[in-house]
Amino acid sequence: xxxxYTKDHEWVREEGGVYIVGISTHAAExxxxxxxxxxxxxxxxxxxxxxxxxxxxxxxxxxxYAPISGEVVEINQAIxxxxxxxxxxxxxxxxxxxxxxxxxxxxxxxxxxAAYNEFVENE
Amino acid sequence: MTQNLKITPLNALHKSLGxxxxxxxxxxxxxxxxxxxxKEHLHxxxxxxxxxxxxxxxxxxxxxxxxxxxxxxxxxxxxxIQKLGVGRQRLTVLLNDDGGILDDLMVSRPVADGRLNIxxxxxxxxxxxxxxxxxxxxxxxxxxxxxxxxxxxxxxKASEVLAKHAPAAADLKFMSFAELQIGDITAVVTRxxxxxxxxxxxxxxxxxxxxxxxxxxxxxDVEPIGLGARxxxxxxxxxCLYGHDLTPEISPVEGNIAFTIGKRRRSEGDFAGxxxxxxxxxDGPSRxxxxxxxxGRAPAREGAEIQSTDGKIIGAVTSGGxxxxxxxxxxxxxxxxxxxxxxxxxxxMVRGKALPAQxxxxxxxxxxxxxxxxxxx
Numbered sequence: 001x002x003x004x005y006t007k008d009h010e011w012v013r014e015e016g017g018v019y020i021v022g023i024s025t026h027a028a029e030x031x032x033x034x035x036x037x038x039x040x041x042x043x044x045x046x047x048x049x050x051x052x053x054x055x056x057x058x059x060x061x062x063x064x065y066a067p068i069s070g071e072v073v074e075i076n077q078a079i080x081x082x083x084x085x086x087x088x089x090x091x092x093x094x095x096x097x098x099x100x101x102x103x104x105x106x107x108x109x110x111x112x113x114a115a116y117n118e119f120v121e122n123e
Numbered sequence: 124m125t126q127n128l129k130i131t132p133l134n135a136l137h138k139s140l141g142x143x144x145x146x147x148x149x150x151x152x153x154x155x156x157x158x159x160x161x162k163e164h165l166h167x168x169x170x171x172x173x174x175x176x177x178x179x180x181x182x183x184x185x186x187x188x189x190x191x192x193x194x195x196x197x198x199x200x201x202x203x204i205q206k207l208g209v210g211r212q213r214l215t216v217l218l219n220d221d222g223g224i225l226d227d228l229m230v231s232r233p234v235a236d237g238r239l240n241i242x243x244x245x246x247x248x249x250x251x252x253x254x255x256x257x258x259x260x261x262x263x264x265x266x267x268x269x270x271x272x273x274x275x276x277x278x279x280k281a282s283e284v285l286a287k288h289a290p291a292a293a294d295l296k297f298m299s300f301a302e303l304q305i306g307d308i309t310a311v312v313t314r315x316x317x318x319x320x321x322x323x324x325x326x327x328x329x330x331x332x333x334x335x336x337x338x339x340x341x342x343x344d345v346e347p348i349g350l351g352a353r354x355x356x357x358x359x360x361x362x363c364l365y366g367h368d369l370t371p372e373i374s375p376v377e378g379n380i381a382f383t384i385g386k387r388r389r390s391e392g393d394f395a396g397x398x399x400x401x402x403x404x405x406d407g408p409s410r411x412x413x414x415x416x417x418x419g420r421a422p423a424r425e426g427a428e429i430q431s432t433d434g435k436i437i438g439a440v441t442s443g444g445x446x447x448x449x450x451x452x453x454x455x456x457x458x459x460x461x462x463x464x465x466x467x468x469x470x471x472m473v474r475g476k477a478l479p480a481q482x483x484x485x486x487x488x489x490x491x492x493x494x495x496x497x498x499x500x
Contacts, residue, residue, distance in 0.1 A: 032351075033161035035445040036420050036452070038474075054474065056422055058160040058445050059351045080420075 003091070004067070004107055005116035011091055012067045012099075012107065018074070019099045019107075021067055023055065026120050028090035032057040034083040039075040039096060046070060046099070048106055053096050055086065068106040070099035131177035132272045132332035140340075140347050148245035150178040153349040160351035164447040167318055167356055168488070171278035172348035173339050176317075180248030181268035181326060184239040184259065189232065192239045195263030196230065199255070201375065201394045203385030204239065207232045212298045212313055216375050216383050217243075217251060222396025222403075223371040224378060226251050227363060231300055231313065240311075242273070242324075244365045258395070272332030277322035277356075279491065280344040285312070285323055288338065292323065297492040308335050317353065319360025319490045358453060359446045361414060361485025367425060368412060368441045368455060376403035377457070379412040410438065411463040414485035415454040415471070417443075419478055422452040423471040429458055430470045430477065437462045440471065446487055453487045454480075 003013045009027035013020050028034065036056040046052055046066035053064040075097050079085050085094040101107075111119060128151040137144065142153030152175070155163065166172055186192030193204040202215035212231035216224045226247040231240045243251045255265045276285060286293040289303040292312055300313035308331045316322040327335055339345050354364065363369045363378065374396070375383050381404065388394060392401050417423050422445050429438040443454030454471070462469060465484050470477040 032155065032159050035161070035447075036422055038421060056445065058164070058355050058447060059154070061422070061424060 002112060004110035004112060005119075006065070006067045006110055007119065008065050010064060010067045012110065014104075019068060019070065019101050020095045021052070021097050021099060022095040023064055023086065023090055024116070025090045028087050028094075031055060031062060031086075032059060034086040037079045037083045037086065037096070039077075039080055040072050042072050042075060044072045046072065055083075064096060066099070067110060068099065068104075069102040071102070072097050073100050074098035129178070131175055132329045133175045133177065133336055136333055136336060137175065137347070142347070142349060145350070147350055148178050150245065152178060153347070155349040155351045156347050158346055160349070160355065161447050163346060163348045163352035164355050166346045167278045167348055167352060168320060168448050169278070170344040170346075171276055171280040171284050171322075171342070172318075172352070173336060173345050174275040174277065174348050174353055175273075175336070176275050176324070177272040177329075177332060178245035179273055180241075180243040180245060180251065181271045181273060182241050182243070182252065183266045183268060184241060184255070184263055185266055186237045186263040188237045189239075191262050192237050195259045196239060196241075197388070197394060198260065199258050199395045200230070201384040201388050201397070201400065202230065203387055204230060206385075206387075207239075209234055210299055210301060212300055212315065214380070214383055216369075216380070217254065218375075218394060218396040218400075219371055220395050221371075222374045222399035224365075224369045224373055224375060225254060225371055227365055227369055227380075227383075229313075229315075233311075240268075246366060270329050271326050272329045274325045274327075274332065274336055274339070275316050275318075275322060276325065276339055276345070277316045277318040277320045277348075279321060281320070281322040282493065284339065284342045284344055285325075287342070295323075295493075296495050297321075305335060306338060308338075310335065314493060317360070317362060318356040319362070319486055319488055320356075321491050321493045354442075355444060355447060358442050358444060358455070359448055359486060359488035360490060361455070361487065363412070363455075364442055373412075373457075374400055374403055374408065376400055377408040377410055377412065407460060409460055410457045411460055412441070412455060412457055413463050413465075414483040414487060415440065415443070415456055415469070415480050416483040416487075417452040417454065417471060417478055417480045420452065421473055421478055423454050423473050423478065423480070427454075427456075428472040429456055429480075430472060431462060432468050432470060434470075434477075437469065448488045455485065458482065
């Protein structure tokens with residue numbers, strides 16, 4: 001499955017039945033150097049649009065929202081330990097959480113890569 | 124970008140250097156350059172950073188002689204201005220009649236008699252000037268210096284860099300100033316700044332400001348620095364940001380800048396708001412500005428509630444964030460005097476969670492000022 005994006009700059013991608021979520025490379029660039037990441041607890045149940053994580057640069061704190069509803073099944077402790085990883089590989093190694101989707105059809109409401117790129121350009 | 128913003132003489136240069144422009148104090152200013160806040164901060168502590176602070180207000184208080192100019196400013200400022208030496212600068216505050224701080228400002232005494240140069244915060248300057256116009260006695264008047272730009276060159280390499288163009292700069296001591304030629308530019312150069320590092324603030328005519336900036340930026344040790352790093356640098360240095368750490372409700376005693384109140388002034392008590400300030404000096408204030416070190420990695424930002432370990436509200440954070448040189452979150456804020464002792468355990472409310480923290484000494488990053496050959500730092 002291809003990667004999908006929200007208007008709040010999260011990305012989500014299916015892999016082996018779970019949904020990997022992170023923030024887009026564009027969002028990481030806009031934030032600047034990330035100095036702190038707060039992740040949810042494993043087992044937390046989230047509705048689409050809920051506060052899922054917090055990412056902070058030197059300048060400011062930003063919320064990261066759940067792109068789809070689901071349960072947190074895994075978190076990426078490596079980015080909490082070393083927040084700068086988010087700037088290095090936002091859409092790869094620096095994923096935030098893995099979700100067990102409640103309703104995978106919610107993905108249909110999100111943007112594909114081309115639509116997201118266009119969204120960012122017009123933002 | 125919002126319309127009707129004022130610009131500084133470096134506006135075009137900032138944009139050409141890739142500065143990300145934001146509104147600040149009514150001006151369009153760079154919050155960061157392509158290097159980014161973190162690296163700009165570290166570069167300034169390691170080498171030298173160039174800051175555009177042309178939005179700040181430069182003005183002169185003019186009197187018949189030094190004593191009358193100084194006495195005039197002393198009606199609304201608690202500092203010992205009469206004894207300020209020629210070529211010296213000091214920090215003072217502008218007070219309202221309740222002893223609250225309307226602004227913090229630098230005042231300096233040039234060679235010309237009967238003049239006091241002041242540098243006030245950009246966001247406060249119109250109100251400051253109106254207040255001074257209203258409150259200065261008749262034998263003194265305020266003259267705005269709106270046609271001047273102001274740059275700050277800060278960091279351990281600042282002296283070496285500036286001395287290449289103006290050798291005498293290297294000999295200036297902290298909080299002293301002189302008129303120097305930097306190449307073919309005439310400038311008033313003051314040793315000091317807002318980062319805790321050695322460095323200079325350089326005032327020139329606006330038509331020379333960009334030329335001077337380009338000259339300094341040509342040096343491989345100098346990078347342009349935006350407002351983001353300016354804020355994290357001053358926070359680590361324990362310095363106040365007006366409108367956040369100091370407000371019209373806060374006195375210099377509460378603000379932990381009682382050093383701005385001169386000894387003679389304390390006994391004479393003839394300045395605006397003296398009643399409250401003298402009482403607080405005698406009995407102690409009910410709250411105090413303190414440094415705060417969060418114990419975890421989460422920064423606590425402005426507005427975060429400060430609680431005692433048993434959950435009582437004892438104050439609020441006024442500035443907070445991540446300190447790149449400290450490598451951890453740092454903050455300052457006001458707490459009830461009973462909790463102001465260094466080492467006191469407190470908790471900070473961040474996103475509904477109580478995070479452990481401790482009252483700490485400031486600065487968080489050591490100051491490095493130049494006080495002369497062989498002098499202690």
